[in-house]
Amino acid sequence: MSDKKNIFERFGESQVWKSIFRSGVPRTRRQRMMSVLNSVFLHLHPVRLPRHAVKLKFTWCMGGLTFFLFLVLTISGILLMFYYRPTAEYAYTDMIDLGEQVPLGIMREIHRWGAHAMVITTWLHMFRVFMTGSYKPPREFNWSIGVLLLVLTLLLSFTGYLLPWDQLAMWAITVGGNMARATPFVGHEGPGAALLSIGDINFINMGADAKFALLGGRFVGEAALLRFYVLHCIGLPFVVMILMAVHFWRVRKDGGISGPT
Amino acid sequence: MEPFKNFIDVLTQPTLMLTLAMFTFPFFFPMNDWFDKWNRRLRLNLLWTKAGLIAVIIGLTLFFVVGVQDAEFRLIMLKPDNVPIVGLIFLVYFFMWVSMKQASDNDKLLSTGEKPNEYHDPDEKVLVWPDLVYVEFISLILCMCLLLVWSIGLDAPLEEPANPAATPNPSKAPWYFLGLQEMLVYFDPWLAGVVFPTIIIFGLMAIPYLDKNPEGSGYYQFKNRRLAISIYMFGWIILWVLLIIIGTFLRGPNWNFFGPFEYWDIHKLEPLTNINLSEIIYIKLFNTGLPSNILVREIFGFIVVFGYFLVFPPLLAKTVLKRIYLQLGNFGYGVFVFLLLCMLSLPIKMYLRWIFNLKYLIAIPEYFFNI
Amino acid sequence: MPAEAEQPLQEKKSSQQATASVGEGTIKEKVQRRSFISWLAVAWVAFAAATGGFFTMILRIFFPNVLFEPPQSFKIGPPDEYEIGLVDIRWQAKFGTWIIRDSEGIYALSTVCTHLGCTPNWLENESKFKCPCHGSGFRRSGINFEGPAPRPLERYRIVMADDGQILIDKSKKFQYEKGQWSDPEAFLVV
Structure with missing residues (x-):
């Protein structure tokens, strides 16, 4: 009998294959359910869904695309990190090299346009969730997590802005840093900062305020480049991943995708 | 044409x-x-x-x-x-x-x-494999194709190397922050750059707790x-x-503002001589000159700002927002109407600037407190 | 060994009994429980303080003890290199300073817009500094008159050095709204 089986079938029955994919090729209803349940990736999803939930006109797949773009940005970002050096001396020339000396010189393009696209998909996902009233009980908290994820998406994009070390970068961050300077109480040109002083000593001054903490100096320089690099590559993605885990977990725990009752 | x-x-x-x-x-x-x-x-x-x-x-x-x-x-x-x-x-x-x-x-x-x-019989469910997985698979492939075409067709911009001494003219923020940059023209940085963004984030997060309407869920x-x-x-x-x-x-x-088809003339002259509320009142109206005491000088600004946030909430609660006031109670309504008034303060300030050349309602640059 | 091990167990038992009978227990036992709670409070406060201190130290990491930034003072040559009535922008790129000479003397204006720190451009025809970021405008003196800038440009300390050159010191700033422009070092009488 066994000689009638083709190579794929034989492979599918091998011990190796079966140890990885326990439920076999998803042909029967049971196998299909098990293949979702048994996969660490697929079990983000429930096994069964109401019919409206798989329709594109309901979900627009925007949440999924946002996550997908996050993965694309992570991978392309890691590839960029192999060549990019966050110093005032090299940052700009490394940018040029990334386009001209590195094979498949569109990685920076993928990263930059992907970042634009991710802001747009996050927007649209939020818009969809709002229009379908999906933030209503019991999903209130998950909406709030989502808002934080939107803010982090914008911050990730913003910190990435400095890294090319060109004029656009320089001045966008100068303006951003000077906004921090105006933070009430903790910025040295913000209202209330003058209250935090004893005699002539200002505790909040050019060398110690929110702007300084952000830039690592009194103006945008090499220290700021390094700080933004660390925030962009490690700090913010770390927070995003934690919040994303909460966000996905809560989608399931709050009763799965919203729908009419 | x-x-x-x-x-x-x-x-x-x-x-x-x-x-x-x-x-x-x-x-x-x-x-x-x-x-x-x-x-x-x-x-x-x-x-x-x-x-x-x-x-x-x-x-x-x-x-x-x-x-x-x-x-x-x-x-x-x-x-x-x-x-x-x-x-x-x-x-x-x-x-x-x-x-x-x-x-x-x-x-x-x-x-x-x-x-x-969207309503379907609750018993009639579909399987995630294959129905949903395929939809997701196809959309992410399309998304990736689009991104690739975009990346091949259009180079990522790279301007001149950073130069701390020369600001490009005009100098624009990343596009999603352009609303913020526009806001910065009308409000002081501590408001437009820090307080309002915080209020916006907080306000967005508060939506589910302020919208008590059970209709349209899902x-x-x-x-x-x-x-x-x-x-x-x-x-x-x-x-x-x-x-x-x-x-x-x-x-x-x-x-400066330019029409989309207008030539970007660097020397376009646009007189933007802005004045504060205190100057309008004391100098133009009373003809007395500014008082030296800061609180006396800015008293009208404080009246306007506090009036805006104290008069409108009860007024709206009795009229157009009556239903919401009854639904949310004192605290919830207070938060809601505060957020609403903050949101509307942007267009209001824009019009005050455009019509009266008004710079600040309250101007205390000595303490960086300008509204 | 077993006898020693037995000892704490015995104590535990007795303390359990004490807590179990606390309702009708003696005053002494009640005080014990109360003091336990206050010890707990002390422990929590200590924990919170230690955690707070730890995070403050982490925050402190962001403020290094030494800064490596370019020098803040420099010489710009003798006064007769600067024409009366002109805004001199030759030091804009290198030191971020405009040198302006009027009929009475010379002053050094900061090129940092007081709004959000962009560098304004000097427009000779309109006789003003105009900021490209948000449209603030400043007069030759540094006084703001249009756009969002909340206050005038800052002036730097300007004095004569021993060798007859002008010395600009950027670490000392003079702000108009604080009445500092009348300071003798904010203006070099020539």
């Missing part, structure tokens, strides 16, 4: 465009019966039909096709970082249409007592949620997307 371009240049003067957008907005997203009546009488609901979609998409496409012929507009439109904005305009309208179309379909069903289109619907939807759309479309469009296409050298 010249008359058309001149017409667009006039129409897109931000003062005129924002006014038009703000005052026609409630007719497109009617928040009460009166606007709803006019929405139907003016046939604006046709916007959410298939014909409306086709008409608007063709109109927008024509505008950009004609626009790209113009040398000035082409410079702005084809700047690599601006290409997503053009795409964004199409996408925002398209998805607005997708949601509003389904919402108006559902409104009709619900008014006849039927279930919304399906597209407009009629029973019209206040919530119109506030959201106002904040998003007018105060974010429109300000992005203004910042991208209409702000030129020296941060």
Whole structure:
């Protein structure tokens, strides 16, 4: 009998294959359910869904695309990190090299346009969730997590802005840093900062305020480049991943995708 | 073509465009019966039909096709970082249409007592494998294809190396922060750069706790949620997307306004001599000169600002927002109306600037406290 | 060994009994429980303080003890190199300073817009500094008159050095709104 089986079938029955994919090729209803349940990736999803939930006109797949773009940005970002050096001396020339000396010189393009696209998909996902009233009980908290994820998406994009070390970068961050300077109480040109002083000593001054903490100096320089690099590559993605885990977990725990009752 | 371009240049003067957008907005997203009546009488609901979609998409496409012929507009439109904005305009309208179309379909069903289109028999479920997994797979492949084509076709911008001594003119923030940059023209940095963004984030997070309306959970619907939807759309479309469009296409050298087809003249003279409320009152009205005591000097500003946040809430609670006040109680209503008033303070300050050249209501630069 | 191990167990038992009978227990036992709670409070406060201190130290990491930034003072040559009535922008790129000479003397203006720190451009025809970021405008003196800038440009300390050159010191700033422009070092009388 066994000689009638083709190579794929034989492979599918091998011990190796079966140890990885326990439920076999998803042909029967049971196998299909098990293949979702048994996969660490697929079990983000429930096994069964109401019919409206798989329709594109309901979900627009925007949440999924946002996550997908996050993965694309992570991978392309890691590839960029192999060549990019966050110093005032090299940052700009490394940018040029990334386009001209590195094979498949569109990685920076993928990263930059992907970042634009991710802001747009996050927007649209939020818009969809709002229009379908999906933030209503019991999903209130998950909406709030989502808002934080939107803010982090914008911050990730913003910190990435400095890294090319060109004029656009320089001045966008100068303006951003000077906004921090105006933070009430903790910025040295913000209202209330003058209250935090004893005699002539200002505790909040050019060398110690929110702007300084952000830039690592009194103006945008090499220290700021390094700080933004660390925030962009490690700090913010770390927070995003934690919040994303909460966000996905809560989608399931709050009763799965919203729908009419 | 010249008359058309001149017409667009006039129409897109931000003062005129924002006014038009703000005052026609409630007719497109009617928040009460009166606007709803006019929405139907003016046939604006046709916007959410298939014909409306086709008409608007063709109109927008024509505008950009004609626009790209113009040398000035082409410079702005084809700047690599601006290409997503053009795409964004199409996408925002398209998805607005997708949601509003389904919402108006559902409104009709619900008014006849039927279930919304999204409703299916709860027992009749579909399997995630293959039904959902395939949809996701195909959309992410399409997304990746689009991204690849975009990346091959358009180089990521790289300007001159960073130079701390020379600011490019004009110098624009990343596009999603252009609304913020626009806000910075009218409010002091501590407000526009720190306090308002914080309030916006907080306000967005508070939406589910302030919208107690149980209607429309899990399906597209407009009629029973019209206040919530119109506030959201106002904040998003007018105060974010429109300000992005203004910042991208209409702000030129020296941060002056230019029509989309207008030449970016660096020497365009625009007198912007702004004065504070205290100067208007003490110097122009009383003819006395500014008092030296800061509190006396700024007392009128404090009255206006505190009055705005103290008079309107009870007034609105008794009139147009009565239902919401009863629903949310004192605290919830207080938060809601504070957020609403903060949101409206932006257009109010813009108009004060445009009409009276007003710089600050309260101006205490000594302590960096300007409103 | 077993006897020793038994000992704490016995104590535990007795303390359990004490807590179990606390309702009708003696005053002494009640005080014991109360003091336990206050010890708990002390422990929590200590924990919170230690955690707070730890995070403050982490925050402190962001403020290094030494900064490596370019020098803040420099010489710009003798006064007769600067024409009366002109705004001199030759030091804008290198030192971020405009040198302006009027009929009475010379002053050094900071090129940092007081709004959000962009560098304004000097427009000779309109006789003003105009900021490209948000459209603030400043007069030749540095006074703000249009756009969002909340206050005038800052002036730097300007004095004559021993060798007859002008010395600009950027570490000392003079702000108009604080009445500091009348300071003798804010203005070099020539």
